[in-house]
Amino acid sequence: xxxxxxxxxxxxxxxxxxxxxxxxxxxxxxxxxxxxxxxxxxxxxxxxxxxxxxxxxxxxxxxxxxxxxxxxxxxxxxxxxxxxxxxxxxxxxxxxxxxxxxxxxxxxxxxxxxxxxxxxxxxxxxxxxxxxxxxxxxxxxxxxxxxxxxxxxxxxxxxxxxxxxxxxxxxxxxxxxxxxxxxxxxxxxxxxxxxxxxxxxxxxxxxxxxxxxxxxxxxxxxxxxxxxxxxxxxxxxxxxxxxxxxxxxxxxxxxxxxxxxxxxxxxxxxxxxxxxxxxxxxxxxxxxx
Amino acid sequence: xxxxxxxxxxxxxxxxxxxxxxxxxxxxxxxxxxxxxxxxxxxxxxxxxxxxxxxxxxxxxxxxxxxxxxxxxxxxxxxxxxxxxxxxxxxxxxxxxxxxxxxxxxxxxxxxxxxxxxxxxxxxxxxxxxxxxxxxxxxxxxxxxxxxxxxxxxxxxxxxxxxxxxxxxxxxxxxxxxxxxxxxxxxxxxxxxxxxxxxxxxxxxxxxxxxxxxxxxxxxxxxxxxxxxxxxxxxxxxxxxxxxxxxxxxxxxxxxxxxxxxxxxxxxxxxxxxxxxxxxxxxxxxxxxxxxxxxxxxxxxxxxxxxxxxxxxxxxxxxxxxxxxxxxxxxxxxxxxxxxxxxxxxxxxxxxxxxxxx
Numbered sequence: 030x031x032x033x034x035x036x037x038x039x040x041x042x043x044x045x046x047x048x049x050x051x052x053x054x055x056x057x058x059x060x061x062x063x064x065x066x067x068x069x070x071x072x073x074x075x076x077x078x079x080x081x082x083x084x085x086x087x088x089x090x091x092x093x094x095x096x097x098x099x100x101x102x103x104x105x106x107x108x109x110x111x112x113x114x115x116x117x118x119x120x121x122x123x124x125x126x127x128x129x130x131x132x133x134x135x136x137x138x139x140x141x142x143x144x145x146x147x148x149x150x151x152x153x154x155x156x157x158x159x160x161x162x163x164x165x166x167x168x169x170x171x172x173x174x175x176x177x178x179x180x181x182x183x184x185x186x187x188x189x190x191x192x193x194x195x196x197x198x199x200x201x202x203x204x205x206x207x208x209x210x211x212x213x214x215x216x217x218x219x220x221x222x223x224x225x226x227x228x229x230x231x232x233x234x235x236x237x238x239x240x241x242x243x244x245x246x247x248x249x250x251x252x253x254x255x256x257x258x259x260x261x262x263x264x265x266x267x268x269x270x271x272x273x274x275x276x277x278x279x280x281x282x283x284x285x286x287x288x289x290x291x292x293x294x295x296x297x298x299x300x301x302x303x304x305x306x307x308x309x310x311x312x313x314x315x316x317x318x
Numbered sequence: 319x320x321x322x323x324x325x326x327x328x329x330x331x332x333x334x335x336x337x338x339x340x341x342x343x344x345x346x347x348x349x350x351x352x353x354x355x356x357x358x359x360x361x362x363x364x365x366x367x368x369x370x371x372x373x374x375x376x377x378x379x380x381x382x383x384x385x386x387x388x389x390x391x392x393x394x395x396x397x398x399x400x401x402x403x404x405x406x407x408x409x410x411x412x413x414x415x416x417x418x419x420x421x422x423x424x425x426x427x428x429x430x431x432x433x434x435x436x437x438x439x440x441x442x443x444x445x446x447x448x449x450x451x452x453x454x455x456x457x458x459x460x461x462x463x464x465x466x467x468x469x470x471x472x473x474x475x476x477x478x479x480x481x482x483x484x485x486x487x488x489x490x491x492x493x494x495x496x497x498x499x500x501x502x503x504x505x506x507x508x509x510x511x512x513x514x515x516x517x518x519x520x521x522x523x524x525x526x527x528x529x530x531x532x533x534x535x536x537x538x539x540x541x542x543x544x545x546x547x548x549x550x551x552x553x554x555x556x557x558x559x560x561x562x563x564x565x566x567x568x569x570x571x572x573x574x575x576x577x578x579x580x581x582x583x584x585x586x587x588x589x590x591x592x593x594x595x596x597x598x599x600x601x602x603x604x605x606x607x608x609x610x611x612x613x614x615x616x617x618x619x620x621x622x623x624x625x626x627x628x629x630x631x632x633x634x635x636x637x638x639x640x641x642x643x644x645x646x647x648x649x650x651x652x653x654x655x656x657x658x659x660x661x662x663x664x665x666x667x668x669x670x671x672x673x674x675x676x
């Protein structure tokens with residue numbers, strides 16, 4: 030059969046803007062990082078090829094492993110709190126009436142506050158002498174001081190992230206719940222289903238896809254947390270809250286070790302990509318029909 | 319036992335409905351009595367309150383006024399799960415993550431039925447619905463008619479269920495599968511002897527399914543009767559319009575002092591015995607196209623259009639300012655231009671303000 034397709038090479042010009050945008054926005058910066066990651070420099074714009082040396086160094090350094098472990102722990106804790114909590118709040122929110130708008134506005138509020146402001150707010154809020162939270166905890170007899178004790182610092186960091194981001198899970202879940210037709214609840218009432226059974230067999234399955242999005246967004250964001258953590262603890266006390274991004278900035282900009290910094294960036298990027306793919310694959314397993 | 323008795327049922331979706339404002343009420347008061355094991359249809363246009371009525375019976379809604387009785391038992395205050403009814407919805411409801419077997423077993427397991435009994439009942443019902451070979455499949459993978467069978471099966475599987483309510487269950491089913499599911503329903507009705515109530519806006523579904531059809535409009539019952547009664551003697555012009563294809567001719571007419579109905583000046587004999595009583599109301603003649611024929615004398619008309627629909631022809635005939643439809647069987651003559659129409663007097667009704675004059 031003869032092809033009737035019209036070949037018009039001029040159409041490529043229409044694709045050009047997007048190609049340029051992606052190139053300058055993503056590909057070229059990433060290539061620059063790749064470029065730095067395989068070279069050594071002593072200033073004066075002189076570079077020497079080093080191969081995979083920086084990658085080996087980073088992978089073998091105890092410092093990187095510790096930052097990575099802190100990062101994984103932080104992400105695991107906030108995901109374990111924010112997802113169930115977000116779903117629970119969404120389930121408890123009113124479905125109609127004036128309460129809906131009030132709840133939605135209240136929920137959206139933390140999401141609208143700039144990251145460094147969130148850090149500053151919690152920095153002050155948790156101060157043991159004048160901050161409401163820090164002062165209150167000490168009044169309750171707890172020894173709370175986030176600038177001196179690692180546990181206090183972690184509690185504050187996690188509390189801040191929960192306050193800042195649980196709303197995202199709530200809003201996504203609430204939208205997902207609103208999309209479930211009434212007939213499902215009505216059928217469940219007639220079938221004599223308990224509240225738990227309704228959650229387990231209707232709501233949770235129907236929420237699967239919004240929860241997948243929530244997990245991916247929260248995973249990626251929490252794994253890259255920087256601004257709020259720097260403003261709140263600056264990675265301290267000691268290195269107690271030095272997560273990957275903070276460590277990376279210390280190496281690349283603080284010590285100006287461009288090679289190791291670039292190698293670490295790429296490893297960081299690959300870990301996020303790998304874990305996101307893992308979450309996605311596990312959660313969409315058995316979706317083919 | 320599930321004879322269903324509805325006593326002075328009224329329902330409003332408003333918090334404070336005003337008694338005298340009709341628009342506040344989704345159901346404006348109805349009394350109905352249905353026998354155990356009967357097949358009933360609720361027929362009416364969208365928004366007429368038929369789904370509201372169904373939800374009141376199943377207990378998904380609590381009536382603002384009135385009572386619902388199953389047999390002798392007052393169930394008005396009971397939860398849907400506590401009533402011995404099941405309901406099938408417009409859009410098939412299946413529990414996606416469960417297998418077909420687990421779907422059918424769900425209502426029994428929720429009620430703490432022993433595993434062996436669950437097993438036996440589910441297989442029994444699956445055989446009845448031709449689902450046996452798919453029991454282990456994921457329910458979400460089934461087609462719409464398969465899913466609708468599961469919804470129905472979850473009702474049938476409970477041995478305590480005495481009535482099944484259907485809310486336009488064939489809406490999302492492919493046309494070629496509709497008749498199969500419909501005949502399955504009829505077969506099941508005869509086999510299991512449950513009371514069945516079927517909501518629809520499709521007259522064919524209602525008339526083929528039910529022994530009694532309840533026609534509703536604006537939250538009120540306008541007529542409850544057998545399909546034949548609805549066809550031959552509609553109590554309201556709406557029923558005449560709504561049932562039949564094409565619907566009944568409804569022609570504005572006058573009633574003179576002697577009690578004779580006059581259409582465009584011509585006297586028309588009617589079945590009503592006391593037409594004079596309707597004189598000062600808005601009067602109309604109702605006659606189905608099936609009961610209109612061409613004759614040598616009668617109402618002089620001009621034929622405007624003839625549509626051939628196979629076994630018969632639909633003739634649009636002009637009588638003064640009225641348009642009269644007539645159904646003319648194959649082989650009978652239709653005059654090409656002018657002619658005379660005769661109405662079957664026994665089936666020509668007089669209506670006053672929309673309601674039949676006896």
